[in-house]
Amino acid sequence: MAAGGTLANLIFGALFFVAERAVRQTASWRYFFWLLMTFNLFDAGGYFLFSGVGISVIGLRLWGNGIRRGRGASA
Secondary structure, three states, X not given: OXXXXXXXXXXXXXXXXXXXXXXXXXXXXXXXXXXXXXXXXXXXXXXXXXXOOOOOOOOOXXXXXHHHHOOHHHO
């Protein structure tokens, strides 16, 4: 499935967001979870920008072709 990596980044980004909000002990743990959340969400967001969803004009259409056919990114 072509969307597996992007979806995993979105899921883990959301989980690390919750973990960052839940940890109240030390700033270093909060920063650690914030970094993990940021890297995962930037990776997922960047993939959408260069996949055809964000800029299909260039021709980089990894997600775009599957979405256009109505079968998702696994097409």
